[in-house]
Amino acid sequence: xxxxxxxxxxxxxxxxxxxxxxxxxxxxxxxxxxxxxxxxxxxxxxxxxxxxxxxxxxxxxxxxxxxxxxxxxxxxxxxxxxxxxxxxxxxxxxxxxxxxxxxxxxxxxxxxxxxxxxxxxxxxxxxxxxxxxxxxxxxxxxxxxxxxxxxxxxxxxxxxxxxxxxxxxxxxxxxxxxxxxxxxxxxxxxxxxxxxxxxxxxxxxxxxxxxxxxxxxxxxxxxxxxxxxxxxxxxxxxxxxxxxxxxxxxxxxxxxxxxxxxxxxxxxxxxxxxxxxxxxxxxxxxxxxxxxxxxxxxxxxxxxxxxxxxxxxxxxxxxxxxxxxxxxxxxxxxxxxxxxxxxxxxxxxxxxxxxxxxxxxxxxxxxxxxxxxxxxxxxxxxxxxxxxxxxxxxxxxxxxxxxxxxxxxxxxxxxxxxxxxxxxxxxxxxxxxxxxxxxxxxxxxxxxxxxxxxxxxxxxxxxxxxxxxxxxxxxxxxxxxxxxxxxxxxxxxxxxxxxxxxxxxxxxxxxxxxxxxxxxxxxxxxxxxxxxxxxxxxxxxxxxxxxxxxxxxxxxxxxxxxx
Numbered sequence: 001x002x003x004x005x006x007x008x009x010x011x012x013x014x015x016x017x018x019x020x021x022x023x024x025x026x027x028x029x030x031x032x033x034x035x036x037x038x039x040x041x042x043x044x045x046x047x048x049x050x051x052x053x054x055x056x057x058x059x060x061x062x063x064x065x066x067x068x069x070x071x072x073x074x075x076x077x078x079x080x081x082x083x084x085x086x087x088x089x090x091x092x093x094x095x096x097x098x099x100x101x102x103x104x105x106x107x108x109x110x111x112x113x114x115x116x117x118x119x120x121x122x123x124x125x126x127x128x129x130x131x132x133x134x135x136x137x138x139x140x141x142x143x144x145x146x147x148x149x150x151x152x153x154x155x156x157x158x159x160x161x162x163x164x165x166x167x168x169x170x171x172x173x174x175x176x177x178x179x180x181x182x183x184x185x186x187x188x189x190x191x192x193x194x195x196x197x198x199x200x201x202x203x204x205x206x207x208x209x210x211x212x213x214x215x216x217x218x219x220x221x222x223x224x225x226x227x228x229x230x231x232x233x234x235x236x237x238x239x240x241x242x243x244x245x246x247x248x249x250x251x252x253x254x255x256x257x258x259x260x261x262x263x264x265x266x267x268x269x270x271x272x273x274x275x276x277x278x279x280x281x282x283x284x285x286x287x288x289x290x291x292x293x294x295x296x297x298x299x300x301x302x303x304x305x306x307x308x309x310x311x312x313x314x315x316x317x318x319x320x321x322x323x324x325x326x327x328x329x330x331x332x333x334x335x336x337x338x339x340x341x342x343x344x345x346x347x348x349x350x351x352x353x354x355x356x357x358x359x360x361x362x363x364x365x366x367x368x369x370x371x372x373x374x375x376x377x378x379x380x381x382x383x384x385x386x387x388x389x390x391x392x393x394x395x396x397x398x399x400x401x402x403x404x405x406x407x408x409x410x411x412x413x414x415x416x417x418x419x420x421x422x423x424x425x426x427x428x429x430x431x432x433x434x435x436x437x438x439x440x441x442x443x444x445x446x447x448x449x450x451x452x453x454x455x456x457x458x459x460x461x462x463x464x465x466x467x468x469x470x471x472x473x474x475x476x477x478x479x480x481x482x483x484x485x486x487x488x489x490x491x492x493x494x495x496x497x498x499x500x501x502x503x504x505x506x507x508x509x510x511x512x513x514x515x516x517x518x519x520x521x522x523x524x525x526x527x528x529x530x531x532x533x534x535x536x537x538x539x540x541x542x543x544x545x546x547x548x549x550x551x552x553x554x555x556x557x558x559x560x561x562x563x
Contacts, residue, residue, distance in 0.1 A: 033563070095528075106143075122180045124179070160212075164205065169248075194268075199241065272549035296359070308337060348371050349373075357563070386443050389443065392439065394436050487517065
């Protein structure tokens, strides 16, 4: 018979072995967002330099023809004013200049930024609170976080205080388009606003509070998030918020904040309101669980109602999901899906992928991967190699959770030309197989698809995503490059023979028609994501930075960050 002491030791050792065995077989909680890269993850220098050359081409056009303007018109070389004339392209580009190592240009741009009078001119125009927050406040904050240039801090506070005054309303909800400034009295909260305009303000003001240690910004963030959390179960699809909300109607016994609209989407009007649940938790999650709670309620309904599979050719047995648009009234308990997807919604692939690590939901990674696959398919199968702004697909007839096989006969039956259609009126039906309708064929130099491709690369280390991104880049540059920069496209679905000068020679090419517009997010987002895709993985690591919806990186703080 063993002595009692030896029995206790044996029991303790057995218990320890059971625990270790359980830990070795049970799924472990992720400890990082990015893939654990090895030394083999090299910079793709030639591709990275190609991206930088295109950035410098457009930046030189801006400097030479539209310096200090909101934007450059890349075909005519003219300048445009868009957001109160506060040099949107200049401020939006600061951190990209820094990330690309363009030190002299960065210093020149910072010096110019310091001359912008935000408060003195805020009363002369209706300030677009959302765009000013993500482009100007986000741009200044990222430049400060990256460079630690102390000169930027007073300018950051000047702008932050002016934008923060938009919340000086009777119910504390913002006025999304108002004349702002210290001299303004009590404002009126907006009677109607896109969901994204009100639900995408947490991240910037929360980071501003961290940097300045001024709690007034965080109090506003907390008030705003609590308002959205309360309203989450009041809409016609519990857990989601409709595309249009009413900031002025949050009080009373039956507040109408989320009850006057019945359309739900991940695209235009909504997009970053859902993105910011994940990213604000990443910034603040050790201090509050409200964003995690809202995300889990929302993501459940997004997966249930907004995502669909479609009949598409050339998918190469790849699982593909598209985000759609749904309508559900409070009277009729039925959800109607409109299988129309938007380039703007392509960000959601990266959103779901990151959320899968942050909230330890492995299945959500595959959701994100499949959404990204859908956007990549739309790029690869359009005539220009570029996804249109919005198109309608044909939903799979079986909702069994798997990708349906291409059925050419069924496609021809469902997409046939109407009998009354005459040749001159049939352009809308001349789309490649898989594109049922294209309601908006334009390309506005948007970044959302390459954003998700970038996130997939950083999270998997799979070189497939770099190859995909390079193909996208080559197509975009081929069609958008102009004399002074890069131009938005009128249509990604049609091409024409065009003559261009290249290296002193006239060359005829098949290209898309362009329009005289180049948004500041071309510098801030699209080219930045392409550059980071081919950079070393530690440059703006997703484990150390959170990028706002304009791709401006904010530094994560140990002890506060949520992952």
